[in-house]
Amino acid sequence: MQQLYDTLTQRFSLGEFTRQRADLAFITVEAVRLHALLRHLRDQEGFTHLVLLTAVDWLEDGQFQLTYLINNRAKCQDLGLRVMIARDNASMESIHDLWAAAATYQRELREMFGIDFPGSPRLMDDFILEGWNAAPPYRRDFDTLEYSRATYRERPGRETRDPAAHMKQQLYGDKGDV
């Protein structure tokens, strides 16, 4: 994988390289260079299989990480391309022209993370969340617990005690001056 990275750096400006396993590495790439790099990897380097495309929300850094995982079956290699994009008004170039299946991934990312992929087919169609009006739910600042508390009713009859607090109350709680 290091060899591949060395070859690629001669043609592309690449970011951090992380070797995760002998057959899996991650490379950070600038958003503007991704499409050309993917095309090169697909057509010249044998990474013909798009394994997945997903996002990671680094809320505290104000960034989304898009991970394009591609596979070279002949060489048994997986390569993850990490693209960091701004979280506000997140938008990224579509790759549905490289892999038809990418349109589905991009549709899901639009729905779940609110990332725009201009030109991607049926991008704005509801995918999983038909009729969803709240914030994109896979963003880190969407609180599932709070949502479920606000949306669903707790079944009555549930209560619990903290062992330490219960023991304090039973055994030695401050009873004031006695």
Added chain:
Amino acid sequence: MSISDVLSPFTAWKNLFRDPVTIKDPLNERPGAARYRGFHKNDMDKCIGCGTCETICQNGAIDMLPVEGIPAVQGDSGLRPRIDYGRCCWCALCVDVCMTGSLTMSNEYKWVESDPDLFRFTPGVDKKYWDNAELGYQRHDEKHLMPVAREEMPELHPEARLDSFVEIVQGYNIEQAKLEADRCVSCGLCIATCPAHMAIPDYIKAVRDGDYERGVQLLYETNPFSQVCGRVCTHCCEDSCAARHEGDPIAIRWLKRHIIDQVPQEKVIELIGKPAAPTGKKVAIIGAGPAGLTAAFDLARLGHAVTVYEAQAAGGGMTRYGIPEYRLPYNALDRDIAVITAMGVEIKYNQRVGTDITMQQLEADYDAVVLAIGLHQGRSTRIPGSDHPQVRKAVDLLRQITAGETIDVPKSMVVIGGGNVAMDIARSMARLQLQHYGEIRVTLTALEDKAHFLADPVEIKESLEEQINILDSRGPQACVIDDNGKLLGLKTWKVLSIFDAERRFAPKYDPADEQIHEGEMIVEAIGQMADVSLLGDALTEKLEWNRGRIQIDPNGRTSENWLWSAGDCVKGPDVINAVADGHRVATSIHRALTPQEATA
């Protein structure tokens, strides 16, 4: 496609003559497999209500609730898990994680009710027909979801430690402490057992997080003697630790020491922050031991002016003059005391109340007085010959060693007693013998048999490592003195029983089994009492007493409303109890000194 493709499907007709493969009566003929994860069982005798099952349940299916007839006691919260089967996913992580092995699963899966609320019940309390099922999910023999063995504490080997008073326990390094802290399940059962109710799970979490400054703040919330308690606390908390049931209890004491060891003293003072604004009230405290200084610390932080009167040349009381340096180095104690004096507490050393200043004077000069004089007078066996000058009290000898006084070290000696003080003096003298004569000849005789020794097991183990000759079930009968008045040794009889039928102290001996233990010196280490002579006759007369101890109310106040008493002298010997007592009287005094409208 061929003709056979048309005919071949007709072979299905052969099934016309087969018996059905379905189970005719599945409710009765189909028990769950031996490992089946079915309805829960809980062994009420083993469950300690630690709530770890609730913590790990990712469905939120478990509630911890009190159960009639199961009170909260030390080491058992009295709560029991109630399971909501509307949420349970039968993953059995609660069984895997259970700290006692009480929670298990039967292989029973058939249960029909029309009321859905019945599927929320407390296994073991609400009786079910599968409570005695033998089969069901078994956790693998090894407990996998957390380490069960304690991180080993680095200690000096006997050869390396025996010729000096260097501290034996080396303390955890950061990596070891993290591993040990990792084992804690944060159930908090220990908090109730700790007399000072320290925030144990929280400060252990601080160790896990490497946040020692937070750790120090947590320690000082409940205990200004973390150096001391981190080393010599009786750590009864560890007896309540949930981890002890299927492994070693968490080394709570050592982790406390680890926290305080990581933060420099100046930083500690900075972290605690400045005391409150002065209130103008004055409090005198007699005795600079853990009880007195804890009260002093609390009162000073609340803004009261505190003066401590200490008869000895240094503070710490019994922790300095009773506990040998190899267990508690003086500089560790000094650090604790320095933080307390940094809060504005004034300690007057070498000031013996009763001699240098009277109680009447203190009563007149201060708004409140605390008597925290500890137990510094050794008890005597009163056996024949015990008035010989070479028959000594352990507390006196230990005090002399700490004070650096020259001691006429005997070549051989006998210690009477089987408690920690006996071990302390035996091991201290053994060190001195080795320094003076190159060999150790210390015999220790105890009334109790080995199984009922009063000393900590670790003390006994280390004493044996240090070549102390420990003899159990020996009752002292006389100090053997020759015609020239020279002490030769101790005569003992075999102990048959110590207590009578009413559990009163009434030892019975077998005179036929008599031994003489050689010793140029005999040390009595059978208990201590308070020296209350400082009170003076008038005050002694006025105060109410209870079996030789000053009578106090639950807040530590005596029958005289200006006088409180705390620590060993009223509660018996124990550092952490003394600290707790110090807090108690400080709270009571603060209430008494603060105008009512302010507290209302």
Added chain:
Amino acid sequence: MFELDRSQYPQKKADGTLDIDLTSGKYLKLWQGPQHPGITGNMAIELTVCGDEVVDATTHVGYLHRGFEKLMERRTFMQCFPIVCRICVPEPDFNEYCYAAAVEELAGLEIPELAHWIRTLILEMGRVNSYLMYLGGQAGAFGQGVIGQWTTYVRDLMLDRFEELTGARIYHMFIIPGGVRDNLPDGFAGRMEETLREIESVLADVDRVMFHNAVFKKRAVGVGVIDTAWLDSYGITGPNARAAGVAKDVRKDQPYLVYPELEFEAVTGKDSDIYTRADVRRRDLLLSLDLIRQILSRLPKTGAVMTKLPNVLHWKIPRGETYVRGECSRGEYGYYLVTDGSGYPRRVNVRGPSYTHSIALFERMVINANISDVAALLVSLHTYPPEIER
């Protein structure tokens, strides 16, 4: 009568969109699912038909969305373990394996040899179950209900084996981060052998009644052909790719667990139609039976099944990311796990093979198919909706 070259149909406008005027009366919108016997699980297909020919199709999912990936972000690494299996009902074990392996990799844990063997055994047992269910479904799509009854019977026997090994029938919760929960019970290999024989006997019947069946051949041969050129474009893996003649099998391509030590070849076909895909799966099922026999005859009899874990209540894993895959009955199953040094996963993304198969691929394949073939076509892709929407 249809024009001969159906590939020219439906016609497209200049901008590439379909030239379909729904108000013309020539077209009909037809919903297949979510309640339809020919639908695999909870999903729906919105068909636009002209006569009985499909001219447009949209896959609708989301009927089973439980947000697992998000739920895991607020569960500790051990608390995620009981929920992952629920992402895929008929073959849950790949979730357990991929999740456990990803966690172990990022936490730097080595698991014992015996655990590797037992994990492989479980995955193959799960594959058998999944294929048995598929065979019943595929036959059912053509109206052959009896095949489903037979395969469900033998699948039930395999569930019995699961039950005695793992303590549960459907959601096994057995492949736990750190290893597996226990060794095989006494006498397991013998009872497994009986089960395998029963399955083989039923499969022989299935072969006669389903595969050597004029009706089945008439309906399945030459229908639903996947072009090899589509494989990469649509991310096609597993039997769908192997039936097209490409020996894509993670067990061979990137061997994991103990697959390097087992003797087998990837099962392939060449006609890439519904019949071939069914046949590839039938033969792959027979291969799994063989693999189970190989594993049971060779796995170590004793040894640790789990490695020592830190206290799982506050288990933190250093920052990192990885992808772990396995070959499930439908193709490449994988977990992409990102950790940030805390006690919770930062992000988990589950790659289920149905994700591309039942949306991008299916929507393309179904064009120009007859309505009566839609169900069989969808089943022949062997899709499970829960792994699409997670």
